[in-house]
Amino acid sequence: MVGTTVAGRWGLSLAALASSMLVAPVHAEEAEDQAASGTIQEITVTAQKRRQSVQDVGITLSVVSGDSLAQAGASSVTDLTSLVPNIQANYGAGQVAFNVRGIGTNEFSANLDSPVAINVDEGYLAKTFMSGLLLFDIDRVEVLICANTPVVSEADLTWKQQEAFGLSTYDVHSDYAGVCYSSWRRPIQNMRPKYRMPAIGAPWAFPADLSLIWWLDAAGYEVDVVTDHDLAAEGLELIAPYRAVLTGTHPEYYSLGMLDALEDYVAGGGRVGYLGGNGLYWVTEVRDEEPWCIEVRKLDTGSRAWQAAPGEGYLATTGDRSGLWRARGRPPQKLVALGFTTEGMDESQPFERMPDSFEPEAAWLFEGVGHDELIGNFGLGLGGASGLEMDRYDLTLGTPPHTLLVASSFNHSDNYPLVSEDITYAFPGRGGTQDPQVRGDIAFYANAKGGAVFAAGSIAWSQALPCNGGRNNVARIMTNVLDAFRSSDPPFLPRT
Structure with a gap:
């Protein structure tokens, strides 16, 4: 649902959820039908983090609808090169490096920030290794050529300010201690189809x-x-x-x-x-008296977003040591x-x-x-x-x-x-x-x-x-x- 870029960069944005508004480019046959009826189809985009008519967006912008992607047999982002002008895509090491009107990179380092900004459903994909996306169930693609649209808007931060959303066990508290409790009673935004x-x-x-x-x-x-x-x-x-x-x-x-x-x-x-x-x-437990709440302690081994401080490796729920089951x-x-x-x-x-x-x-x-x-x-x-x-x-x-x-x-x-x-x-x-x-x-x-x-x-x-x-x-x-x-x-x- 987005179409934003890092300041000073060229931007390619992907709108990936069917819940966003469908954008359909006007083809020749459709234009004839509209001319006959005296109407012009309005194309709605979200390039500036709000729904607007494409005519009101002061940005050079190309839009490809999900139907057009399907009709063209597009299955990956590299297929956009045949659908959108002025885009080139180089593929290597499992990554895609984009060039938009000559601005881009041909490097495939996993740690490289691409000069072409890619956003999927309001999420900015900073690294080139994130760019090899499949184009299934895509609502639309918006390709922007602009220089100063902010990546983060006020709307992006709104849900972060709502205590009801809570924290996951991949977050940390304000003192940087890891979050060891979480609950399915809080709204979990990724628990939804598509x-x-x-x-x-x-x-x-x-x-x-x-x-x-x-x-x-x-x-x-x-x-x-x-x-x-x-x-x-x-x-x-x-x-x-x-x-x-x-x-x-x-x-x-x-x-x-x-x-x-x-x-x-x-x-x-x-x-x-x-x-x-x-x-x-991970050794995890459910609280008997609060079965909606789980507890886990990330210890000194394993792929972890944080590490428990010394003395905090045991579950308050049961008294057992947490960490990896392997350990x-x-x-x-x-x-x-x-x-x-x-x-x-x-x-x-x-x-x-x-x-x-x-x-x-x-x-x-x-x-x-x-x-x-x-x-x-x-x-x-x-x-x-x-x-x-x-x-x-x-x-x-x-x-x-x-x-x-x-x-x-x-x-x-x-x-x-x-x-x-x-x-x-x-x-x-x-x-x-x-x-x-x-x-x-x-x-x-x-x-x-x-x-x-x-x-x-x-x-x-x-x-x-x-x-x-x-x-x-x-x-x-x-x-x-x-x-x-x-x-x-x-x-x-x-x-x-």
Whole structure:
């Protein structure tokens, strides 16, 4: 809904939510219809942080509607070069460098501020690695050539002044102490369909989970939705009646009761589809007397927005030590075979089949998928099924030894670094082009009681499901998994 630029810069703005006003450029046929009726279509833009007629905006401005993007088959921002005059786009290292009327850069450093300012839904994308956006569900694109429009307006700050919005566990208080409590009673702005993270232009958390929900419905599967709070409150009793349980795309915060319930479920013969990245990560608790409130303490390891002061690493809710479950001796690899290994925000990659995928115990997973077929070289999560945040198979961290490593992703850029908890000495060479641990994995194992885990270690995995109307090889694999997990005579056996 924005069209703003940094002072003194050229600006490219993207309006990404369908809730904003639709802008449709007047084409020749439409112009004839309007001339015949004696009317002229008004084009409404928000280039100056308020809705205005394009005729009232004193800025050189081009507007492309979402319908025009769809008709042109535009799928990424690089496609704008054929739709808007005076724009060039150079692509490299998973990034896009724009030039508008010759102003721009051809550099692809992850730390570089682009001379072309990009805004998505009022969020300014400062770095070039944030610019490789997909043009799906776009309301309109506004391309501005101006010199003095402010990035921050009074409207941007209004919600920050409202105490009702509260703080998240990624914020700090005025004394810079980390926020260790948060509540679902406060308005959470990203808990809505079609919301995308401003920094990357991709769905995250709840909006990303809706890709999985949509596909399950479109594929005809009858499911019940259980929230984290439901699982924390009711534990194993809640999920025990079900033959299969699927996680969301980013199950990062897990309480002791939730972890115990999922572990006991698998041990008792339950089947889990772990469909996320960076899951089962932080030791988190729900307050019994205030179940809308959670508590987490970010300690001295892990990817964290703040670090608890000495002596503040224990949960007031339970008295238990917080931090990473890995530091508590329960790394996610022990339960779901994979654990957090990297995060990056420039582009996603497909998965490729590994030798274990051709073993009899796992070949059924890939029925209908070719031996050399790239799996998920598409998706709403930065264009691939393996990306954003990813998990890896690691026997040293507890992956069950009989687990099959059936697929992995490769060719990630150096904007995907190895996670901090795996770096003991700070030296170069820990990025995606250098460290083999920077990848996403897909793994499978079964146990003697008929329980099983299928793990696709990527936030972007489920976001590939809706592509091509749900007819794609990620959906094919998920169909194979769910049909087997629902069966009383599944095609998998424990591997010894």
